Amino acid sequence: MEGDPLIPLLAFMLNEIPLGPSLIVVLLLITSGLISGSEVAFFSLTADQVKACREDDDNIGKSVFALLQKPQELLATILICNNFVNVAVVMISTFIAWQIADQINIPRDGIEIFISLTFVVTALVVFVGEIVPKIYATNNSLLFAKKMVIFWVVAIKIFKPFAYMLTSMGNYMEKALAKRNYNLEVSVQEIDQAVNLATDQSDDKATEMLKGIIRFGSKTVKQIMVSRTDMNALDKSINFHELMDTINKSRFSRLPVYIDTIDSLFGVLYIKDLLPYLDKNEHFEWQRIVRKDIYYVPESKKIDELLRDFQERRVHMAIIVDEYGGTTGLVTLEDIIEEIVGEINDEFDADLLENFQSEDASFIFDGKTSLIDFERMVLLDPDYFDKVKGESESLGGLMLELLQEMPSTGKEIEYKGITFTIKAVDKKRIKTVHVRFHDEEHIKRLQEEFNEEEN
Structure with a gap:
């Protein structure tokens, strides 16, 4: 349309754009894309990939692992660089737009310049600086991270003061x-x-x-899981007779099977699957009936979500893994249900009754007993030890938090009407703890509860 300034503006932009500033914008857009891709690449690495980097023979992989040990610092540096680059793109693009406006005699602050600049810069930054690199980085995260690791090692050193400010704000x-x-x-x-x-x-x-x-809804699987040190699991290399001895001692209906270490799981053995083969000799290859469909979940998964997964998948057991893919424990359907209905004495929980002294309402607990289970078993409120437990999740860990040192056998600890006596320790952990209550009403509740269960 005659007199419309947009037509000569667009024509000039295609033919007479200043070369130097335009090349700088192109380089900045490529840099923006590499930065955005790095964010996706580093923070979408799987636990196996991170573990591979840690065990890598070359320095590149180890550098990737080292950067991921300080994720806040890395993310802060990425955000700083990305914002610097994108602001530079806008500033130089504005300079180019003003040059064009001067050449075709339209105001620098005209609506035509504003609309054209906004559309072009937004489209370029979003497409070249975000969408394309992030799609590529998602599909090639480890390769992208290794290619960019040297850049980020240097960038972190340069922008360390700014990154420190951002991480401090984040911590606040x-x-x-x-x-x-x-x-x-x-x-x-x-x-x-x-x-x-x-x-x-x-x-x-x-x-x-x-x-x-x-x-x-607020509990995670880490809070209720059986830790790896307490897991009953089978070595794939044992013979059939050794397998049956282990099963008779453990009395569980499902057992994980591992190769060499608990971090390398082979499958899950369902004891009911062994029933047709009970008359076999020690050379029977029981490994053939192990089910390979292991269900892995992260430590942070909520137990209400896991319960839905159990229902959908029709499974009763999940293996808990940490951020590096290592096995940290297991959780069963029974563990989840117990969070609502209380303790279910189906496989070995009845052992607690043998350690209960009815006359004074005292117990002997394994130091590895989780605090959640301990509080539930002895009828305490779930927040009873919140002020003193710190990061501990087991009864032994609570003792260490209260004492701030490794205790000797016979050491007594008093806390809120309870006397804890250390019965056995080794160099690394508290093995057993005697627990005695002093509150008369609580003792009566415990006696009623455990005498009823015993009957």
């Missing part, structure tokens, strides 16, 4: 959010109190079940 925000989460915990406690008021005090089991439902 994390603490602020942690306080908000603490307030949420208080709200859960208030709900617990409401449940206590609203339910019949004589029906303790119903009350505890309601509380279990309230807390169910």
Whole structure:
């Protein structure tokens, strides 16, 4: 249309754009793409890939692993570089647009310049600097990370002060959010109190079940799992007679099978699958009936999500892995259900009854007993040790937190009406703990609970 300034503007942009600044913009867009791709590449590496980098013979792989040990610093540097580059693209593109405006005699602050600049720069940055590199990096994450690792080692050194400022701000925000989460915990406690008021005090089991439902959605599998040191598992190399001896001692219905170490799992043996072969000799190849479909889940998975997965997959056991792919424990359907309905004495939980002294309501616990299980078994509130447990997740870990040293046998610890006595230790951990209560009402509850179960 005659008189429309957009037509000569676009024609000039195609034919007379300044070469020098344009080349700089192209280089900056490529750099932006490499930076955006790096973010995806480094932070989408699988646990196996990270483990491979750690064990890599060359320095490139080890450098990738080293960068991932400080993810906040790496991410802060990536964000700083990406913003610097994108701001530079906008500034130089604005300079080019002004040059074009001067050549065709239109105002630099005209609407035509604003619309054209916004559209062109946004399209280029999003397509060249974001979409294309991120798609490539997603499909080639390890290769991309290794190609860019030297760049980021240097960039981290250059931008270290800026990265420190960003990470400090991030830590501050994390603490602020942690306080908000603490307030949420208080709200859960208030709900617990409401449940206590609203339910019949004589029906303790119903009350505890309601509380279990309230807390169910906030727990992770790491909080309820059986740790790797407590896992009952089978070595694939044992013969059939050794297998049967192990099964008779463990009394579990499903057992993981490993090759050499617990980190290299072969499958899961269902004891019911052995029934047709009980008369076989020691040379029977029992490994043929091991089921290979192992279900792996991360430590951070919520137990309500895992319960849905169990229902959909029709499985009863999951192996828990850490960020590097190593086995950290296992969790079963029973463990999840116990979080709502309380302890289920189906396989070996009844052993606790043998260690219960009814006359003084005392117990002997393995130091590896999880705090969650301990609190549930002895009828304590789930937050009973929150102020002192620190990062500990087991009874032995709680003892170390209370003492701040490795105790000797016979050491006594008093906490909120409970006496803990260390019964056995080795160089690395607390093996067994004697637990005795002093509150008369609590002792009566324990005696009623365990005498009822024994009967």
